[in-house]
Structure formats: C-alpha cells, structure tokens
Amino acid sequence: MIYKTEIRGPLIQGDKSFSQISREILAPIDAKTPLWWYFAMATSLGMLGFGLYCIYLTLATGIGSWGLNNSIGWGWAIVNFVWWIGIGHAGTAFSIFLLILRQQWRTAINRAAEAMTVVAVMCAGLFPLLHMGRPWLFFYIFPYPNTRGPLWVNFNSPLFWDFVAITAYILISASFWYFGMVPDFATIRDTTKSKIKKAVYGFFAFGWTGSSKEWLRYEGLSFVLGGIAAVLVVSVHSIVSTDFAVGVIPGWHTTIFPPYFVIGAIFSGFAMVLTLVTIMRGAYKMHDFVTDSHIDAVCRVLIFISLIMGTAYMTEIFIAWYSGSIYEYSIIFESRMFGDYAFQFWAMFTANAVIPQLFWFKAVRKRIMIVFLISIIINIGMWFERFNIVITSLSRDYLPANWANYSPSWVEVGIFVGTLGLFTAGVLMFFRYIPMIAISEVKSVAKYNKPQTNHQSGHHE
Amino acid sequence: MNKNYFTGVFHDEESLVKAFDRLKEAGIKPEEVYTPYPIHAILDGMGNKTRITHAAFFYGLFAVIGLLSFMYYVSVIDWPLVFGGKPFNAFPSFIVVTIVATILVITLATLFTFSVRAKIFPGKKAEIVHPLATDDKFVMLFSDTIGKEKEEIVVNIIQEHGEVEK
Numbered sequence: 001m002i003y004k005t006e007i008r009g010p011l012i013q014g015d016k017s018f019s020q021i022s023r024e025i026l027a028p029i030d031a032k033t034p035l036w037w038y039f040a041m042a043t044s045l046g047m048l049g050f051g052l053y054c055i056y057l058t059l060a061t062g063i064g065s066w067g068l069n070n071s072i073g074w075g076w077a078i079v080n081f082v083w084w085i086g087i088g089h090a091g092t093a094f095s096i097f098l099l100i101l102r103q104q105w106r107t108a109i110n111r112a113a114e115a116m117t118v119v120a121v122m123c124a125g126l127f128p129l130l131h132m133g134r135p136w137l138f139f140y141i142f143p144y145p146n147t148r149g150p151l152w153v154n155f156n157s158p159l160f161w162d163f164v165a166i167t168a169y170i171l172i173s174a175s176f177w178y179f180g181m182v183p184d185f186a187t188i189r190d191t192t193k194s195k196i197k198k199a200v201y202g203f204f205a206f207g208w209t210g211s212s213k214e215w216l217r218y219e220g221l222s223f224v225l226g227g228i229a230a231v232l233v234v235s236v237h238s239i240v241s242t243d244f245a246v247g248v249i250p251g252w253h254t255t256i257f258p259p260y261f262v263i264g265a266i267f268s269g270f271a272m273v274l275t276l277v278t279i280m281r282g283a284y285k286m287h288d289f290v291t292d293s294h295i296d297a298v299c300r301v302l303i304f305i306s307l308i309m310g311t312a313y314m315t316e317i318f319i320a321w322y323s324g325s326i327y328e329y330s331i332i333f334e335s336r337m338f339g340d341y342a343f344q345f346w347a348m349f350t351a352n353a354v355i356p357q358l359f360w361f362k363a364v365r366k367r368i369m370i371v372f373l374i375s376i377i378i379n380i381g382m383w384f385e386r387f388n389i390v391i392t393s394l395s396r397d398y399l400p401a402n403w404a405n406y407s408p409s410w411v412e413v414g415i416f417v418g419t420l421g422l423f424t425a426g427v428l429m430f431f432r433y434i435p436m437i438a439i440s441e442v443k444s445v446a447k448y449n450k451p452q453t454n455h456q457s458g459h460h461e
Numbered sequence: 462m463n464k465n466y467f468t469g470v471f472h473d474e475e476s477l478v479k480a481f482d483r484l485k486e487a488g489i490k491p492e493e494v495y496t497p498y499p500i501h502a503i504l505d506g507m508g509n510k511t512r513i514t515h516a517a518f519f520y521g522l523f524a525v526i527g528l529l530s531f532m533y534y535v536s537v538i539d540w541p542l543v544f545g546g547k548p549f550n551a552f553p554s555f556i557v558v559t560i561v562a563t564i565l566v567i568t569l570a571t572l573f574t575f576s577v578r579a580k581i582f583p584g585k586k587a588e589i590v591h592p593l594a595t596d597d598k599f600v601m602l603f604s605d606t607i608g609k610e611k612e613e614i615v616v617n618i619i620q621e622h623g624e625v626e627k
Contacts, residue, residue: 168561179575209587216511
C-alpha cells in the first residue's frame with residue numbers, strides 16, 4: 001500500500017460503528033422523500049419532455065429541422081455527444097485509476113461517479129443515434145450476415161470503432177457499477193423493516209450473503225474488471241478522438257488528439273463528480289463520509305489536469321504556427337482565436353486552463369460554494385472546447401467557397417435540454433433509491449487507523 | 462435451512478481474526494465465514510482459491526483470435542473491398558475493434574463465470590445464517606457434526622472474543 005492514513009488522516013469523520021455507517025448511508029432511502037426532490041424531479045421531467053418533443057420533431061421532419069448546412073454537417077449533436085461521453089468517463093476513471101493507485105479515499109465517491117457515468121453515457125448515445133436521421137435502421141451498423149447483399153461494416157472506420165467502443169463502455173460501466181452494489185443491496189435487504197423493500201432489494205441482491213467464498217470471487221472479479229476497464233477508459237475516448245483526427249480537416253488532423261481527448265474527458269468528468277458530490281453532501285448531510293479532505297483531493301487533481309489542458313491548448317497554437325501549414329494557421333489563429341468563434345475559444349481557454357488555477361489556494365478549496373461554482377464553470381468550458389473543435393474546423397474548409405457559419409436551431413437546443421433533464425432525473429433516482437456511497441467499501445476503510453493486528457497491517461492488496 | 466449448525470458472532474474484524482487464528486492453531490477451520498466486507502486474513506486462511514483471473518485470461522485469448530479471424534474472413538474471404546488503398550487484410554486498423562470488443566467479451570464472460578461459480582444470480586433466495594452479517598456482525602459457521610470434543614474447544618475460543626449462537 002502506497003498511502004498510509006498518516007498522510008490523509010481518518011477517511012470518515014466521527015467514530016462510527018459499522019451499523020451506524022449502514023444506517024447513515026441508507027437514511028435517504030428509508031426517509032420520506034423530501035419536497036425539493038419532487039420539485040427537482042418535476043423540473044427534470046419537464047426538460048426531458050421538451051427534449052422528447054424535439055426528438056419527435058427531428059424524426060418527423062428530418063435533420064433539416066436542425067441548423068446544419070452543407071459545410072457544417074456536425075453541429076450540436078456531436079458537440080453534445082462528445083461532451084456527455086467525456087463526463088461519462090470520470091466515473092470509471094475515478095474508480096479504476098484510484099483503485100489501481102490504491103487510493104482508499106475513493107470509496108466515498110466512486111458509487112456516485114459510476115452512477116453518473118451510466119446516465120451520462122446514455123445521454124451521449126442518443127445523439128449519434130438521432131444524427132443517423134433514420135434511427136430505426138440503427139441495426140445496420142452491427143456486423144452481421146444479412147439479406148441486403150454483402151453489407152458488412154467497414155472495420156477501418158473510426159465511426160464503427162466508436163460504435164463498438166460506446167456499446168462496450170455502457171455495458172461494462174453498468175455492470176461494474178451494478179456488481180459493486182450487490183453487497184449493499186444485501187445490507188438493505190437484511191436491515192430494512194419494510195416488506196416491499198426486503199423483496200425488491202432482496203431480488204437485486206442476487207442472494208448475496210457475504211460468505212468468504214463470495215468475497216473471494218468478488219475480489220477476483222473486481223481485479224479483472226478493474227484491470228481491463230482501465231484500458232477501456234483510455235481507449236474509448238482515444239477512439240472518439242479518431243473520429244476527428246483521422247479526417248484531413250485542418251484543426252482535426254493532429255496527433256495530439258487521443259491524449260488530449262482522454263485528459264479532457266477525465267477533466268470534465270472529475271468536475272461533474274465534484275458538482276454532484278457537493279450537492280450530495282449538502283442535500284443529504286453526508287459530510288462525515290465525503291469530508292473536506294475528499295473535496296480538497298479532487299480539487300488538487302483538477303489543478304493538475306487543468307495544467308495539462310493548458311499545455312494541450314498551447315501546443316495546438318504553437319504547432320499551428322510552427323508547422324508552417326497555412327490551413328492549420330488559418331484555423332487556429334484566424335478562425336478560432338481571433339475569428340467568428342473567438343468568444344467560444346476564449347471561453348474555453350479561460351474556463352479550463354485559467355479559472356481552475358484558483359484551486360492552488362487553500363482558501364478557495366475549502367469554500368464549498370466556490371468549489372461548486374468552479375466545477376460548473378469547468379463543465380461549461382469543456383462544452384465550449386467541443387464546440388471549438390467540431391464547429392470551427394468545419395466552418396473554414398480548404399475552399400473559401402465552402403465557408404459557412406453555424407448556429408443551432410431551437411430543436412437542437414431542445415434535445416440538449418432534454419438530455420440534461422434525463423441526466424438530472426437519473427441522478428435524482430440514484431439519490432433516492434440506491435445507496436449513494438459504497439457501504440461495504442467504506443466499512444473496510446472505516447477502522448483504518450485504529451490499532452491494528454498483525455494481520456491487518458500486513459494487509460496484502 | 463435446518464438448524465444443524467452453530468455460529469460464532471463477533472463485533473469487529475480484530476476479534477474475528479484473532480479467534481480465527483486461535484482456531485487455526487488448534488487445527489480447526491470454520492465451515493464458512495460471513496463478513497460485511499472482504500477481510501484478506503480470512504480469505505487467505507479459509508484456503509479457497511479462485512481461478513477467475515485465469516478464466517478471464519483465456520476468454521480474452523479466445524476473443525482476440527475469434528475477432529481477428531472474423532474480420533479477416535469478412536475483409537479478405539467473404540467480400541474483399543479496398544478502403545482508401547489499404548490491403549484487404551488491413552491488420553493494424555483491426556486492432557482497435559479487437560481491443561475494445563475483447564474487453565467487452567472478457568467482462569461479460571467473467572461476470573457470467575462469477576455468477577455461476579459464486580452462485581450469485583437474479584432471483585436467488587439468500588441463505589441467511591445471521592441477519593446482521595451484511596451489516597455489522599462477523600460470523601463464523603460451524604457444523605454440528607464436528608464432534609463433541611472439537612465443539613468444546615471452538616466454543617471456548619469463540620467465547621473469549623465473541624459470542625456463540627446456537
């Protein structure tokens with residue numbers, strides 16, 4: 001084990017017994033649903049309803065209801081797709097990388113991060129589906145022998161890679177999340193007084209009893225899933241970046257894209273985790289589990305990633321000049337930095353590379369409201385980054401005759417609003433019905449800095 | 462479940478592990494140990510081994526071979542097409558799909574194996590030995606058939622660190 005708690009101190013506050021931990025984490029599930037929850041849910045469902053109406057319009061009228069034109073064939077749909085996938089990255093990244101690095105503090109946050117992943121990837125998947133124009137023919141993308149002639153898919157195409165990656169990602173992150181919850185469902189089954197809950201959670205607990213045979217295989221399973229999902233996290237967003245980088249469009253055709261996208265994804269995802277966790281802490285009084293030092297740790301990670309983002313932006317600018325390619329130069333300097341889309345560029349730069357630097361100050365890190373605000377700003381900044389990449393390159397092609405500007409139609413905006421509604425509704429359901437902190441994992445670190453037996457300090461992990 | 466067993470119930474990890482070690486010295490192993498979270502001393506001490514990681518490796522191996530042969534079959538044998546001047550067998554660009562789909566196969570197959578081997582599946586009725594073993598109690602299970610003499614030793618050791626429940 002790399003980190004001892006001498007560095008981080010106790011991972012949860014208050015000298016809690018194990019049953020206290022179960023009861024406190026499960027309190028929101030047993031308690032009466034608070035009024036604000038209904039309000040938030042109604043708002044989310046309203047947004048989702050509006051989104052569904054816009055989807056209906058898109059399907060009934062066609063993609064012409066969007067603001068796309070011949071030059072800019074990828075508008076908000078792809079911007080939002082990449083944005084949501086990026087957010088969806090953090091959950092698994094959070095769990096996996098911190099698991100591999102033996103960071104015990106992850107236990108309070110990983111459940112929320114994984115839940116967020118599953119919902120965010122669902123939101124993301126919607127956009128390419130709609131962008132197909134005829135989503136009911138979606139199954140054409142599966143490689144299967146068929147009656148339409150030799151219509152195999154092109155295995156060399158990044159768009160097909162993307163399809164495989166997203167499908168794999170949603171299945172794997174959902175199962176990773178679910179199997180993490182099985183022991184906690186068993187805890188609910190065994191501690192609840194309500195008969196309905198006992199039956200429902202009992203079903204989802206899959207007959208878990210916590211025997212040593214179960215735990216042994218469970219540990220083996222987490223080891224396998226953790227190990228390979230780490231590869232997946234890096235590869236999925238690298239593949240999303242090849243959607244762009246494999247094209248010959250100036251501003252897209254750069255080798256920096258895969259690492260740049262992966263880091264960007266983790267950046268936006270960590271920011272979203274921070275947003276959610278601060279809400280969870282405030283709304284459900286989870287201060288003892290998600291302590292100030294957790295928030296502090298996430299903020300420090302964000303400083304580091306923000307510096308990498310800044311480096312990536314500077315590298316793009318430098319290479320555009322240094323390469324001597326007039327097309328690259330024109331895109332970066334004349335279109336992005338000082339052109340029609342200058343606002344989006346500088347919004348991205350400020351929100352992602354400059355503002356997070358405030359986290360260097362302890363005074364900022366310990367003020368939860370400011371932390372919350374900065375996490376929102378990062379999310380907006382990351383949206384602008386995707387806008388920058390997708391739109392500006394397409395708007396200024398090699399041929400000036402093809403130049404065009406783009407602004408979204410209200411239908412496109414509406415679909416985005418709908419996915420925001422879907423996301424918040426999903427998160428609210430999670431808060432209400434699922435233990436939002438991994439109970440069994442928190443228990444395993446709860447007594448961490450108590451006097452230990454030989455066995456415990458020799459803990460081989 | 463028939464009541465042909467007795468249990469030792471402990472309130473924390475430390476006393477469970479101490480009692481477990483004492484029993485081990487006396488040459489006695491519980492039938493099963495139930496804990497709210499995994500305790501490595503117990504998992505090692507119980508002497509069970511899991512081969513789930515080996516299984517995962519072989520799933521991965523089969524997946525890689527299967528996927529690459531499938532793509533070869535499609536692109537070279539069944540319907541060769543030239544994409545951007547690449548050879549029919551455009552191997553390096555097949556790697557991407559191979560990696561991601563292999564990860565998917567490993568995950569699903571390993572989950573299935575886990576479900577079968579650990580007998581954790583939807584709709585299974587839990588055989589609950591102690592209702593708080595998933596909450597805050599650490600429980601050892603002994604069969605009544607271990608014999609009077611051993612039972613006495615076990616009960617004595619358990620009582621030093623926890624409680625016996627029959």
